[in-house]
Every structure is written in structure tokens, then in C-alpha cells.
Amino acid sequence: MKDSISTQFKQRFGTDGVFYASAGRINLIGEHTDYNGGFVFPGAIDKVIMAEIKENGTDKVRVYSIDIDDYAEFGLNEEDAPKQQWARYIFGVCREVIKRGGVVKGFDSVFAGNVPLGAGLSSSAALESCYAFAINDMFNNGNIDKFELARIGQSTEHNYCGVNCGIMDQFASVFGKKDHLMRLDCRSMEFEYFPFKLDGYRLVLVDSKVKHELVDSPYNKRRQSCEHVAKELGVETLRDADMAALDSVKDKISQEDYNRAKYVIEEKQRVLDVCDALQRGDYDTVGDRMYKTHEGMSKLYEVSCEELDFLNDVARECGVTGSRIMGGGFGGCTINLVKDSLYDRFIETAIEKFNAKYGHEPQIYPVIVSDGARRVE
Numbered sequence: 001m002k003d004s005i006s007t008q009f010k011q012r013f014g015t016d017g018v019f020y021a022s023a024g025r026i027n028l029i030g031e032h033t034d035y036n037g038g039f040v041f042p043g044a045i046d047k048v049i050m051a052e053i054k055e056n057g058t059d060k061v062r063v064y065s066i067d068i069d070d071y072a073e074f075g076l077n078e079e080d081a082p083k084q085q086w087a088r089y090i091f092g093v094c095r096e097v098i099k100r101g102g103v104v105k106g107f108d109s110v111f112a113g114n115v116p117l118g119a120g121l122s123s124s125a126a127l128e129s130c131y132a133f134a135i136n137d138m139f140n141n142g143n144i145d146k147f148e149l150a151r152i153g154q155s156t157e158h159n160y161c162g163v164n165c166g167i168m169d170q171f172a173s174v175f176g177k178k179d180h181l182m183r184l185d186c187r188s189m190e191f192e193y194f195p196f197k198l199d200g201y202r203l204v205l206v207d208s209k210v211k212h213e214l215v216d217s218p219y220n221k222r223r224q225s226c227e228h229v230a231k232e233l234g235v236e237t238l239r240d241a242d243m244a245a246l247d248s249v250k251d252k253i254s255q256e257d258y259n260r261a262k263y264v265i266e267e268k269q270r271v272l273d274v275c276d277a278l279q280r281g282d283y284d285t286v287g288d289r290m291y292k293t294h295e296g297m298s299k300l301y302e303v304s305c306e307e308l309d310f311l312n313d314v315a316r317e318c319g320v321t322g323s324r325i326m327g328g329g330f331g332g333c334t335i336n337l338v339k340d341s342l343y344d345r346f347i348e349t350a351i352e353k354f355n356a357k358y359g360h361e362p363q364i365y366p367v368i369v370s371d372g373a374r375r376v377e
């Protein structure tokens, strides 16, 4: 990837720049808890967006995307976002840095990536944090702290891409560390690295290839439901709610909102259970909570789809320890905790059964937990 970026950069801009990369993410458990002030448990993976960048002495940003084979150009004093969605991420990051009083100078850039798009692995957060990290390193002497870099990516989603997301994806991309997951408290932003070495088990993603698009999706509506229930309960977020409180307002809210909030309240606890269980090496409990999350996301939060429910059933039938839909939902991958001894059989079965039912094979990604945003030498 680095070589093809370098070749393109030289061809287009006649010089060499500095390389940066940032990663996609997995999340072992804790979905839709981030914007509810709850806990998440993500890690960065070995699928990255990589960019070569060089200051160009103008007030313009000129970028070429190898994968999309498309070029965009925008001025740093312009308020109007470029028309291409992929370029809006970079434009948004520049604007958000400037809004915070940071420095952005005109630059040329070429980027490419291997984070599958629309698979729930957060390619957009990888792109945002790659450029936020690079701009911080090149123009701000690294003075913008890492939490702010994550918030710059999140604000880009809110203000330029129409997704009212939480902080998990950008946090994971920025703070990711090889062989570690991170338990983040999304209310206080305190976090802890957990060494992640599975003993006798593997994590693997099975991609249904059902494409999800969070822009204009019911994702924002889920968030509104949660905020509505929190307001009814008189609390800031559902982090401060429990089932007794929720039951006390049952008559005042819709069944749908009740279900959404019930899922979030239960999921909050599941993250804590999984972190404890992982430290004890109790993989059965980890797996049990993963299945419960899937059920909650499918029946209460209603962000699954037929293909992902099917993959979850196949995992259960095969005796996989834990399996669930991962990320925002509406398509993408399941994440599966599988015993070494069962791994090959599970993968074969999942491919065969899925293909027989839907006429195409799912994509398989073994998970390797890796570093997040960085300069590449």
C-alpha cells in the first residue's frame, strides 16, 4: 500500500511527503452505549487507512483517493464542503481543527486503505483520525491532545456527514494499542488498556456484505429514542437509568422507546461483566454476553438484519462460544469468539450455509488487534 501511495504521490505532485496511518476497529461488547454515557470495549485492528502528506505552500488542500480513483480540492478558508462524501471527512477534520484554534496549512495528499467499507469496521473514523493525527503532527507540534483528536473526528461526523455518532470509533482509532482492548467510560472518558491475548480461542469477523450507511439511517433515530427516555427520567443520559426507573415511566413512553432503553441499560452491565470475565479467562461468560447482546440488538434495539441473524444462528448451531452483530448495525459483520479446535469447521460451515441461502459468500476477517493512529516511517 505504501509503495502505490508513494508512486501516485510522486506522479501527481512531483515530490515526497510524510506517511501517516490509522486503523479500523472492532468492539468486543458495548454497542450503542457510547452516546448514552456508558462503557465500550473496542480495539484497533490491522486494517488501516494510510496517507502521504506534504505542505504545499498554498491555502488549498489537494487530495487523491487511490481506491475511489477520485480527486478533490478545497480551500482552507472555504465554508462549503466538497461534494464527494469521502472528501467531506478530510474537509471536516480541517474545519474542526481550525474551529478549535489549531493550525492547518495547505497540503497535498494521496491515500489508500484496506478497511472494508460499510462493514461496521469504521473506515470513516480511520480516515478522520489519520488526517487529524497528521495535521496535529505536521502543523501543531503534536499539541492537540489525543482526546481532542478523537472529538475532531466525531464532530466531523456530526457537522459534515450527518451521523450523530458517539465517541467510540474515533477513540479506538486514535488510542488503539497492539494486543490491547480498551474499556472506555464514555461519560468520564477514563479508560483502561486490557491485554488481549486469547488462550485457545480466536476472534473472527464474518462479513455479511450487507452494506450499511449510517448517514440518514435509523442510527440517529435510535439516539433520539434514548435521549427522549433520558429526558422523561430526568437524567442526563441512560447511563444514570436502571430497570426500576425505566419501568416507572413505562406508561409515559412508547413500547419502542421502552425497548431501546431496556437494551441500553442491559448492555451497560454486559460490558462490565465481559471485562471481568476476560480477566478471569472465563470465555463462556464472555460468549454468553455476546449472544445476549445480539438478541438485544436484534429484538429490542432492532438494528440487525436477516443475514446477520442467520449468521448468528449458524454460530450458535456450530457451538461457537460467542457471536453477535458488531458496530452500529443495519448490515456489516458478526464478531465471533471461537475455540481454536472449532475454527476451521465454523468458517467452512458459515461460508457454505450463507452461500446456499444468499447466493454469495461472506467475507472472513480474522481479528488482529493493532496500533491506532501513527506516523509511518
Ligand code: GAF
Pocket (backbone or CB within 6 Å): 030, 031, 032, 033, 034, 035, 122, 165, 166, 167, 168, 169, 327, 328, 329
Ligand atoms: C457506530 C457509531 F459511530 C459509534 O459511535 C457507536 O455508537 C456504534 O455505532 C454502536 O456501538 O459505529
